[in-house]
Amino acid sequence: MKITITDESLDYLAALSRLSVPEGERETLKRELQSLLDYMELLDALPETELQIQGQGRETLRGDEVTPSYPVEAITLNGAAVRGGAFQVPQTVE
Amino acid sequence: MTTALEIGQRLQNGELCAEELLSESLSRVKALDKDLNSVVGLYEEQAFEQARAAQKRLDQKQPLSALDGVPTGLKDLLCALGQRSAAGSKMLGSFVSPYDASAVAKLRAAGAVMPLRLNMDEFAMGSTTETSFFGQTKNPWDLARVPGGSSGGSAAAVAAGLVPYALGSDTGGSIRQPASHCGVTGFKPSYGAVSRYGLIAYASSLDQIGPIAPSARDCAAVLDLISGADPHDATSSGLAAPTLPALGGDLKGLRIGLPEECFGDGVEHAVRERVLAVAEALKGLGASVERFRLGGLEYAVPTYYIIACAEASSNLSRFDGVKYGHRAANAPDLSSLYVNSRTEGFGPEVRKRILLGTFVLSSGYYDAYYLKAVKAQARIRQSYESAFARFDLILTPVAPSTAPRLGESLSDPLKMYLSDIFTVSVNLAGLPALSVPAGLDESRLPVGAQLIGRRFDDKTVLRAGDAFQRATSFHSLTPPIHGGARHAS
Numbered sequence: 001m002k003i004t005i006t007d008e009s010l011d012y013l014a015a016l017s018r019l020s021v022p023e024g025e026r027e028t029l030k031r032e033l034q035s036l037l038d039y040m041e042l043l044d045a046l047p048e049t050e051l052q053i054q055g056q057g058r059e060t061l062r063g064d065e066v067t068p069s070y071p072v073e074a075i076t077l078n079g080a081a082v083r084g085g086a087f088q089v090p091q092t093v094e
Numbered sequence: 095m096t097t098a099l100e101i102g103q104r105l106q107n108g109e110l111c112a113e114e115l116l117s118e119s120l121s122r123v124k125a126l127d128k129d130l131n132s133v134v135g136l137y138e139e140q141a142f143e144q145a146r147a148a149q150k151r152l153d154q155k156q157p158l159s160a161l162d163g164v165p166t167g168l169k170d171l172l173c174a175l176g177q178r179s180a181a182g183s184k185m186l187g188s189f190v191s192p193y194d195a196s197a198v199a200k201l202r203a204a205g206a207v208m209p210l211r212l213n214m215d216e217f218a219m220g221s222t223t224e225t226s227f228f229g230q231t232k233n234p235w236d237l238a239r240v241p242g243g244s245s246g247g248s249a250a251a252v253a254a255g256l257v258p259y260a261l262g263s264d265t266g267g268s269i270r271q272p273a274s275h276c277g278v279t280g281f282k283p284s285y286g287a288v289s290r291y292g293l294i295a296y297a298s299s300l301d302q303i304g305p306i307a308p309s310a311r312d313c314a315a316v317l318d319l320i321s322g323a324d325p326h327d328a329t330s331s332g333l334a335a336p337t338l339p340a341l342g343g344d345l346k347g348l349r350i351g352l353p354e355e356c357f358g359d360g361v362e363h364a365v366r367e368r369v370l371a372v373a374e375a376l377k378g379l380g381a382s383v384e385r386f387r388l389g390g391l392e393y394a395v396p397t398y399y400i401i402a403c404a405e406a407s408s409n410l411s412r413f414d415g416v417k418y419g420h421r422a423a424n425a426p427d428l429s430s431l432y433v434n435s436r437t438e439g440f441g442p443e444v445r446k447r448i449l450l451g452t453f454v455l456s457s458g459y460y461d462a463y464y465l466k467a468v469k470a471q472a473r474i475r476q477s478y479e480s481a482f483a484r485f486d487l488i489l490t491p492v493a494p495s496t497a498p499r500l501g502e503s504l505s506d507p508l509k510m511y512l513s514d515i516f517t518v519s520v521n522l523a524g525l526p527a528l529s530v531p532a533g534l535d536e537s538r539l540p541v542g543a544q545l546i547g548r549r550f551d552d553k554t555v556l557r558a559g560d561a562f563q564r565a566t567s568f569h570s571l572t573p574p575i576h577g578g579a580r581h582a583s
Contacts, residue, residue, distance in 0.1 A: 003459070010449075017407065017452045018414075018432045019445055029446060035508050036450060040396040043466045046473065062325040074192040078418035087416050090427050 002041075005034045095572050098164055098258035098312040105152055105163045112149040112163035116141055116207055119165045122256050123210065126575060129237055132250040134170050134228045135178050135211030141165070144207040151205065160315055162205030167212045167251050167260040171244075172303070173292040174198045174208065181294045182214040182226035182244075185419045185439030195292020196327065197261060197303045197320040204319045212260055213247030216441045217410065218268055218296040220244050221510050222503045225443045230500060233275060234573040235539055239497040242272030248306045249276035255576050259307035259316060263293055265300045266398050267492070267517025270529035273306050274492035274542020277531045277571055279559065280306045281313035284550045285524035287334035288317070289324030297405035300398075300521040309569055310528060310559030314338045317552065333550040334526070340553035341560045346380035348558065351485035353388035356516055361494045364535035369491045372532050372543040372562065376489070379561050386484065390477040391519060393470040395511055398518035400454050400467035406444075407451025413439060446507075475523045482548045487558055490516045492529045492542035516544060526552040528559045531568040540571070 010030055014021050021029060072085045081088035104110040120138060127133045148163030157163070173179045173191035175198075180186040194202065201208070215225040223231040223246025231246045233239040234254040241250040245262030249272035252260050262269040264282035273280025281304045288303045295301060305316035314337040321335040352373060357366050373383045415421035415435025422434030440448070454463035481488060493513055503510040520527045525546055532543040547555035563569045 013449045013452050013456070016456060017445075017448050018411070018429075018436050019440075019448065020433050020437045022437070025442060029442075029449070032446060032507055033450060033453070036399065036511070037453070039508055039511075040400060040463060042396050043393060043400075043463075043470055046393060046466065046470050059328040060323065060331065061328055070192055075417075077192055078189050080415065080421035089416055090425055090431055092428050 003037050005030050005037065095255070095308040095570055096258070097309045098307050099160055099315055101258050102161045102164050106157055112145040112152065112207065113142065115163065116145040116165050116209060119257055120209060122254070126254050126256065129575070130232050130234060130250050130254055131229050132213050132231050132241075132247040132254070132256065133167070133210050134180065134182070134213045134226070134247065137177055137209050137211075140176065141207050141209035148205045148207060157205060159204035159319055161319065163207060164259070165207045165209055165257045166201065167210035167248060167257045168198060168208060169245050169248050169260070169262045170211050170214050171218055171263050171294045172198055172261060173294065177211060179211070179294065180227070181218070182216045182228060183439065183441065183444070184227040185413050186294070187227065187420065189418050193292065196289035196324045198292060200320045201261070210251065210257060212245070212251050215244035215246070215443070217294070217406070217444050218244040218263060218265055219406070219443050219447050221267070221271060221513055222498070223247060223272070224500065224504055225441055227441060232500070233497050234575045235277060236497070236537070239499055239539070240275070240503065242275035242497060244268040245306065246272045249273050249278055249280065252276070252278045252306050252308065253573055253576070255572070259305055259312055261303060262306050263301055263303050264521065265296050265402060266521050267514050269304045269306060270492050270517050270527060270542070270544060271514070273529040275497035275540060277540030277573065278306055278308060279310055279313055279531065279569055280304065280529040281310070281317060281556065282520065282527050283317055283321065283552055284334050284526040285521070286329050286331045287321045287526070287550070287552060289322070289327040289330040291324055291326035295409040297402040298409060299405060300402060302521070309563055310530065310556050311338070311341055311563070313528065314341055314556040314560070317556070334552040337553040337556050340557050343561070344380040345376060345558055345561050348381040348487065348554070349485045350376055350381050350383045350487045350489050351481055352383060352385045352489055353391070354385055355388060355391050356490040361491060362496065362535070365491045365493070365495060365541050368532040368535070368541040369489065369543045372530070373489055375562055375566055376558065379565055381558070383489070384485070386481065388477050388481055388488070390474045391515070394474060394519035394522065395515055397467045397470040397474065398514065398522060399450070399511055400463050401471065401522070403447045403451035404455050404464050405451070407448045407455065410440070410444070410448055415439070471522045474519050478523045478525065486547070486554055488546040490544045490546065492516060492544045496535050496537070496539035496541060520546055524549055526555050528555050530559050530562060531571065533568050534571065
């Protein structure tokens with residue numbers, strides 16, 4: 001599957017990623033992403049298989065029990081804007 | 095190089111004092127790290143408190159573990175209570191962790207003294223420790239070269255004798271490759287052996303915490319302290335440990351396979367020769383060694399980068415400038431706050447991997463990239479399963495070459511990714527693997543050999559590494575900068 005990274009596709013990916021692409025980095029980024037995607041075409045040579053897809057873990061879920069958590073002060077300590085035990089963000093509702 | 099366990103023993107014998115040992119460690123940091131830049135955080139006051147408490151226990155002959163009172167360093171990816179835990183990133187440059195990672199809590203409970211936070215590639219994305227926001231770390235064997243990565247600070251600090259052992263993490267080789275480039279021993283445990291709780295996530299299905307130390311025996315001791323099931327990580331289990339009691343004796347009856355494709359073109363001559371010499375040494379210890387074809391290795395690097403970047407794009411979506419981390423100034427609305435904070439907070443390599451991960455998960459490309467990679471991962475696992483029906487261990491180089499020069503890798507990212515060829519498949523299959531020093535090349539740079547084992551058979555990997563190190567002295571070689579020290583000479 002041949003993919004070409006264009007300015008439009010880069011902007012679309014950036015929007016999905018909640019990032020912007022600094023103008024000075026645009027051409028390098030396009031070139032590097034293109035080179036990596038071209039390399040990933042190696043997987044096209046993989047024979048179609050019936051292989052079972054598995055997760056890595058042998059997951060053990062803990063019991064659904066209430067346990068003590070961290071105090072609000074500890075959790076909000078690293079917020080850049082905190083007021084009244086809550087994180088502040090720009091106004092979202094008119 | 096004196097091992098961490100030997101230092102622990104000297105503390106228990108009263109030949110060393112925990113506070114003096116810490117002072118010596120800090121003196122070495124001050125003398126050597128201006129050249130290395132392996133340390134990104136120094137917690138002297140906390141560490142002296144820990145050392146004083148350790149010495150009290152040692153005086154009362156009540157040590158908490160064989161490593162009680164021994165100084166250690168933490169990769170900057172591990173959260174530690176009250177320490178800036180920045181993941182080598184501007185994004186977390188002012189983040190002070192309100193809690194301990196489970197592995198850190200376990201080390202604390204074992205009496206570890208933790209003065210240092212160690213440099214790394216930003217969010218563990220890199221193989222050279224050059225992408226850190228806090229500057230590049232240099233290789234103690236040659237300051238013009240990289241230490242490897244992403245746990246380059248941990249490997250350089252141990253090689254230079256700043257601390258007797260350190261914790262790193264390994265998503266695609268990030269413990270084993272820097273250990274190899276710095277001439278120390280590094281162990282990536284089976285996926286699930288050590289809880290990932292408190293390890294700032296890169297690719298959750300591949301990340302694993304492990305030790306970097308002078309010897310395989312040290313690695314076993316540290317693994318036994320930090321491993322086990324943890325209710326905070328559903329993938330953790332107690333299946334890997336204990337390993338230390340399994341060490342000792344020869345390797346009679348052990349079957350070791352050498353994959354043909356790991357010794358062909360593209361591997362430096364000195365690397366091939368040194369690793370084949372390791373195979374001979376293992377044979378001399380009673381193991382049988384046979385060449386074979388592993389199969390599927392050609393898919394490992396693209397598979398790894400698709401899966402790792404996909405998971406990274408999801409994991410790093412939590413950094414939004416609101417709850418913690420860098421927050422852009424003067425954002426007019428919530429969307430701008432997210433975009434500006436992330437763009438300013440992440441470095442170029444991290445942003446590139448997020449974009450790549452977003453692409454392979456996006457509508458229209460998911461099947462062609464992500465799903466195909468997950469199928470390739472199953473194929474790689476199947477190759478290892480077939481191999482482990484014939485062999486107990488697999489021996490390969492850690493990397494095709496010794497440490498590259500600074501700046502050489504970042505100018506050609508694809509080449510840098512390809513240098514992970516021998517390590518990434520181990521993470522894709524969730525296996526344990528050890529990097530042991532195997533001697534020096536003609537430029538006096540360390541070469542590392544990798545021993546890979548069955549899932550949760552960590553003890554066999556460590557047993558073989560320990561037997562090799564009892565029969566050889568490559569792990570005792572120190573870089574010129576080391577110069578000798580009481581606890582690390």
